[in-house]
Amino acid sequence: MTISIGWHKDQWLKIEDICISANDRGLKFGDGIFETILIKNNNAILLDEHLHRLENSSKILNIDFNINKFYLKKIISLGIKKLSLKNNQLGSIRINYSRGLNKGRSIRIRNSIEENNSNNLWIEFYIIESNFSPISTFISQTEKRNQYSLINQCKTFSYNQSIQVLLEAKTKSFDDCLMLNTTNELCCGSTFNILLKRNNIWFTPRKESGCLQGIMVSKAKKLKLIKEDLILPKFYKDDILIAINSLSCRQIKKVNEIEFISTFDPKYFWELLYN
Numbered sequence: 022m023t024i025s026i027g028w029h030k031d032q033w034l035k036i037e038d039i040c041i042s043a044n045d046r047g048l049k050f051g052d053g054i055f056e057t058i059l060i061k062n063n064n065a066i067l068l069d070e071h072l073h074r075l076e077n078s079s080k081i082l083n084i085d086f087n088i089n090k091f092y093l094k095k096i097i098s099l100g101i102k103k104l105s106l107k108n109n110q111l112g113s114i115r116i117n118y119s120r121g122l123n124k125g126r127s128i129r130i131r132n133s134i135e136e137n138n139s140n141n142l143w144i145e146f147y148i149i150e151s152n153f154s155p156i157s158t159f160i161s162q163t164e165k166r167n168q169y170s171l172i173n174q175c176k177t178f179s180y181n182q183s184i185q186v187l188l189e190a191k192t193k194s195f196d197d198c199l200m201l202n203t204t205n206e207l208c209c210g211s212t213f214n215i216l217l218k219r220n221n222i223w224f225t226p227r228k229e230s231g232c233l234q235g236i237m238v239s240k241a242k243k244l245k246l247i248k249e250d251l252i253l254p255k256f257y258k259d260d261i262l263i264a265i266n267s268l269s270c271r272q273i274k275k276v277n278e279i280e281f282i283s284t285f286d287p288k289y290f291w292e293l294l295y296n
Contacts, residue, residue, distance in 0.1 A: 047119025
């Protein structure tokens with residue numbers, strides 16, 4: 022059984038055999054975008070929504086994402102087949118796209134950047150296990166999201182801030198971190214969006230907070246299950262707080278010293294959004 026497989030330059034390779042040039046701007050400067058997509062029942066779930074966000078990110082960051090969507094879907098379909106998932110198995114797809122090759126040391130964008138757009142694309146396929154286990158979180162004291170940043174509207178290669186808050190959480194003996202924005206409004210977690218249930222109503226931080234517009238959150242809004250609002254980092258013991266992304270849904274049982282008493286089935290909620 023294939024556990025993972027990669028695609029790059031029209032070749033199917035082991036993930037570790039995908040070679041990215043040291044001059045690639047994605048490697049050198051984190052100058053690239055990506056999407057992570059769930060494979061369920063041998064289908065790429067919410068694929069069109071992910072591709073739309075990828076294209077939107079490229080426009081926001083002025084990256085020339087000139088890849089035919091049907092061509093991309095064909096690669097994805099072949100990759101899923103090569104994983105040979107059983108019906109009850111889940112997988113993930115990570116679509117990576119960099120701005121291309123860079124000449125010299127300058128970060129300036131020049132016309133000499135790699136023009137063969139398909140060379141800037143590589144895709145990873147994995148067999149995964151879903152994660153619904155509860156977590157404890159700590160509100161970061163060192164990192165905040167810039168609610169005015171264009172970068173925070175996109176999934177980019179640069180995860181330095183997320184890595185730092187995870188390290189911060191570890192030093193405090195927590196599983197993960199929550200982040201505020203520069204006005205101390207609740208924003209997001211290291212790699213997840215936040216849902217809050219209070220007084221029997223579901224809320225999520227408003228897009229103006231600087232949180233990434235998550236695909237799962239967008240689906241929940243479309244189903245009118247949740248609504249956006251300004252959320253301050255003040256919690257009550259009977260709150261239900263959820264960490265959610267395309268590959269997992271976990272109840273947050275503790276924030277700093279506050280332990281929540283309510284129980285919740287994150288798996289049911291997550292599968293509801295994917296049905």
